[in-house]
Amino acid sequence: MQTSAANRRWRIYAATTLGIAGLTVVLMLPVLRMEPVNAALLFLFPVLLCAVYGGRAPAVFAAIAGVLAFDFFFVPPVLSFTVADLRYLISFVVYLAVALMTAGLADRLKQQVKQARQQERLTAILYGMSRSMSDVTDLPALLRAFGGGIREMSGLETVFYLPTAGGELQRHDESGRSRAADPEDPNLPVAKRAMLISEVADRGISQSMDNPVYCLPLLAEDSVHGAVSFRSREQDGWPDSEERLRLAALSDLAAGALARIKRGEEARLAQVTAESERMRATLLDSVSHELRTPLAEIIGSSSGLLESGNLFTDNEKRELLESIRNGAQRMNRLVGNLLGMVRLEGGMLKLRRDWVGADELIGAALRQLREARGSRRTVMLMPEPVPLLRGDPVLLEQMMVNIISNAIKYSPEQSVLELEVRTTDNRVLLIVRDEGIGIPSEDVSKVFDKFYRSGNAAHLTGTGLGLAISKGIAELHGGAITAGVGAGGKGTAITVELPLEQLELVDQGGEQIE
Amino acid sequence: MSEAHKGARILLIEDEPQIRKLLKVTLQAHQYDLLESGTGSDGLLQASMNHPDLILLDLGLPDGPGLEVLKRIRQWSPVPVIVLTAKDREEDKIEALDSGADDYVTKPFSMGELVARIRVALRHAVGTASTEPVLRFGELTIDLAQRLVERSGNRIKLTPTEYDLLKTLALNAGKVMTQKQLLRQVWGSAHLETEGHYLRIYVGHLRKKLDDHPADPIYIATEPGIGYRFLLGEGRDAHDNR
Numbered sequence: 001m002q003t004s005a006a007n008r009r010w011r012i013y014a015a016t017t018l019g020i021a022g023l024t025v026v027l028m029l030p031v032l033r034m035e036p037v038n039a040a041l042l043f044l045f046p047v048l049l050c051a052v053y054g055g056r057a058p059a060v061f062a063a064i065a066g067v068l069a070f071d072f073f074f075v076p077p078v079l080s081f082t083v084a085d086l087r088y089l090i091s092f093v094v095y096l097a098v099a100l101m102t103a104g105l106a107d108r109l110k111q112q113v114k115q116a117r118q119q120e121r122l123t124a125i126l127y128g129m130s131r132s133m134s135d136v137t138d139l140p141a142l143l144r145a146f147g148g149g150i151r152e153m154s155g156l157e158t159v160f161y162l163p164t165a166g167g168e169l170q171r172h173d174e175s176g177r178s179r180a181a182d183p184e185d186p187n188l189p190v191a192k193r194a195m196l197i198s199e200v201a202d203r204g205i206s207q208s209m210d211n212p213v214y215c216l217p218l219l220a221e222d223s224v225h226g227a228v229s230f231r232s233r234e235q236d237g238w239p240d241s242e243e244r245l246r247l248a249a250l251s252d253l254a255a256g257a258l259a260r261i262k263r264g265e266e267a268r269l270a271q272v273t274a275e276s277e278r279m280r281a282t283l284l285d286s287v288s289h290e291l292r293t294p295l296a297e298i299i300g301s302s303s304g305l306l307e308s309g310n311l312f313t314d315n316e317k318r319e320l321l322e323s324i325r326n327g328a329q330r331m332n333r334l335v336g337n338l339l340g341m342v343r344l345e346g347g348m349l350k351l352r353r354d355w356v357g358a359d360e361l362i363g364a365a366l367r368q369l370r371e372a373r374g375s376r377r378t379v380m381l382m383p384e385p386v387p388l389l390r391g392d393p394v395l396l397e398q399m400m401v402n403i404i405s406n407a408i409k410y411s412p413e414q415s416v417l418e419l420e421v422r423t424t425d426n427r428v429l430l431i432v433r434d435e436g437i438g439i440p441s442e443d444v445s446k447v448f449d450k451f452y453r454s455g456n457a458a459h460l461t462g463t464g465l466g467l468a469i470s471k472g473i474a475e476l477h478g479g480a481i482t483a484g485v486g487a488g489g490k491g492t493a494i495t496v497e498l499p500l501e502q503l504e505l506v507d508q509g510g511e512q513i514e
Numbered sequence: 515m516s517e518a519h520k521g522a523r524i525l526l527i528e529d530e531p532q533i534r535k536l537l538k539v540t541l542q543a544h545q546y547d548l549l550e551s552g553t554g555s556d557g558l559l560q561a562s563m564n565h566p567d568l569i570l571l572d573l574g575l576p577d578g579p580g581l582e583v584l585k586r587i588r589q590w591s592p593v594p595v596i597v598l599t600a601k602d603r604e605e606d607k608i609e610a611l612d613s614g615a616d617d618y619v620t621k622p623f624s625m626g627e628l629v630a631r632i633r634v635a636l637r638h639a640v641g642t643a644s645t646e647p648v649l650r651f652g653e654l655t656i657d658l659a660q661r662l663v664e665r666s667g668n669r670i671k672l673t674p675t676e677y678d679l680l681k682t683l684a685l686n687a688g689k690v691m692t693q694k695q696l697l698r699q700v701w702g703s704a705h706l707e708t709e710g711h712y713l714r715i716y717v718g719h720l721r722k723k724l725d726d727h728p729a730d731p732i733y734i735a736t737e738p739g740i741g742y743r744f745l746l747g748e749g750r751d752a753h754d755n756r
Contacts, residue, residue, distance in 0.1 A: 325624075328622065332622055352605075352739065354739060355711040355714050356714075356736075356738060356739075357714060357718065357728060357736070359727070359728040359729055360728040360729075360736040360738065361738065362729050363727070363728045363729035363730060363731065363735075363736065364736060364737075364738045366730070367735075380729055385718075386718065386728075388711065388714065392739070393738035393739035394604050394738060394739045396738070397738045397739075419729075
């Protein structure tokens with residue numbers, strides 16, 4: 001930097017000298033042979049140029065060189081510094097004065113332009129920073145916006161010291177990295193002092209000699225949110241008073257943004273808490289109801305058999321025993337779903353990958369539901385060849401059991417359950433249609449939400465877990481699940497869409513039939 | 515057939531007293547002689563001292579994994595072992611079956627299902643199923659000597675692999691066969707588990723030729739995630755209560 005500046009200065013002086021020499025030669029040409037007064041006016045020209053492009057010192061240099069050249073070559077006696085007519089001395093003085101004043105004016109103008117440009121740049125940076133800081137929503141973004149802006153503006157390195165919930169200071173640098181502040185960090189006491197001083201409502205500037213950092217407290221809404229330290233990479237990069245004012249103003253902006261982020265987080269947390277409160281209440285509600293119903297069935301039937309078994313006919317006894325078994329099976333499914341939900345939510349499900357035929361999957365689900373199905377007829381629409389699915393057979397089975405048992409629950413006896421498997425280019429569709437009560441169109445998007453139960457299903461018990469788990473399982477397999485209207489515009493159709501994975505079939509064929 | 519097993523001695527290794535009580539009452543009602551054990555170590559001791567005809571082993575024991583007990587038993591005894599597991603432990607089931615368990619029952623299970631499994635396991639243990647030259651399952655007959663398969667008197671044409679698969683399944687009728695076991699027995703040990711889809715495809719072919727529907731099987735039922743089970747006529751009803 002410095003050598004190039006010296007070079008530049010050198011070049012200006014050399015150019016000035018050359019320019020004046022050139023001008024002198026031109027003015028000496030016989031064609032132009034001028035009166036000395038005219039020549040003197042023309043010698044102002046290099047001075048002006050130097051003032052504009054080189055500044056004050058080259059202008060003065062040009063003025064003196066001009067006077068000397070004028071005196072030597074144009075003032076009689078020519079080719080001598082002697083001045084015969086002393087009146088020329090006065091014009092020398094006037095010439096010098098004009099040159100100096102012009103140079104001064106040009107120089108000041110240049111300074112002003114430069115300052116204006118710098119001001120403009122600063123304003124742009126400040127504007128950009130204030131704008132970005134008013135719409136950041138998280139801490140890393142704030143750190144990046146603030147740190148980047150400060151670096152661009154004054155080349156300072158920024159570090160935030162923010163207290164955690166436990167009161168420990170955490171160090172956050174520009175790149176968004178955060179870690180617990182190192183107790184050995186020499187800036188830590190400075191940051192702490194800055195935070196402390198601000199508590200007595202005064203802005204603190206702290207500095208320790210061997211490690212010059214400039215620390216400001218982050219003050220917003222009458223509380224301290226931490227401290228920010230600025231450090232220059234160069235030893236002499238200490239901020240001047242104007243810059244300190246700017247840093248203080250920007251730190252206030254950052255503190256405001258911090259306060260806003262904190263408020264946002266608190267609000268979100270409160271919302272999450274409220275939501276999970278609500279969920280827990282719903283869960284308790286539905287689980288207690290859903291468990292009590294089959295329990296009532298079991299306890300009622302078994303105590304009836306125990307206490308007055310001899311009053312019942314064999315058929316009645318059998319019916320009671322069946323209701324005990326059905327109640328227990330329902331509870332078993334419920335427990336399975338509750339466990340499944342917890343695992344899905346906890347991310348504890350390990351997906352086993354295996355091939356399973358769509359027909360086998362539906363068959364296994366139907367076998368589990370044979371008693372629940374009652375007198376409902378099932379119709380299967382299966383393409384040829386039957387598509388193979390790649391996934392966890394047990395989870396996929398649970399998914400189908402949930403969907404089909406839902407279809408059974410909400411449809412009358414003797415109605416038709418239609419189970420269709422269809423393939424598209426890269427998907428397998430498993431569609432379960434029933435002729436039941438259907439889902440009101442406004443609920444279609446919500447039936448897969450946890451604990452959601454459609455308004456028209458209030459008379460039937462349920463936890464609202466089955467379809468939510470099915471959705472979770474489908475998504476775990478890279479698929480999706482949707483609800484729609486069943487065949488012929490009545491009832492419900494639940495469609496599971498799973499990726500169709502291609503199986504490279506190395507045909508082992510060529511086998512002869514025995 | 516089942517008359518032969520009246521009085522068979524069953525050792526139950528299970529830590530839950532309620533389940534022990536339930537099984538004791540029902541199995542004794544089925545004329546089985548029941549020995550009980552609450553821990554794995556005591557179970558091993560009883561197994562070696564009392565020579566049971568069959569062991570019911572709970573996989574979740576308080577003093578260590580039930581699988582360990584199974585492996586220890588298998589070191590010196592071929593006694594049939596049926597494991598009792600929870601629904602969500604598929605890996606345990608497969609590992610137990612591949613470690614020599616004869617079958618599994620998922621808790622909660624129905625008594626009919628358990629008794630059917632016990633019968634099948636006892637029958638296989640005395641070897642009656644494998645000495646017959648002709649296997650009969652309802653309309654289906656498999657003539658092992660002549661490699662002939664007929665359904666209602668009509669011959670069904672099978673490829674050698676399909677025939678071997680059907681034979682393996684039918685010889686183990688009533689028992690679940692894991693994919694690994696089938697691959698090993700039909701294709702030989704060179705085939706890895708990852709080639710399970712070949713198995714699936716051949717089972718598909720076989721089902722088509724037997725006119726068997728996976729959604730409502732008569733002969734070959736899929737145990738999702740585990741393997742296949744060739745259904746006995748009597749096993750079908752018991753099978754439904756999973």
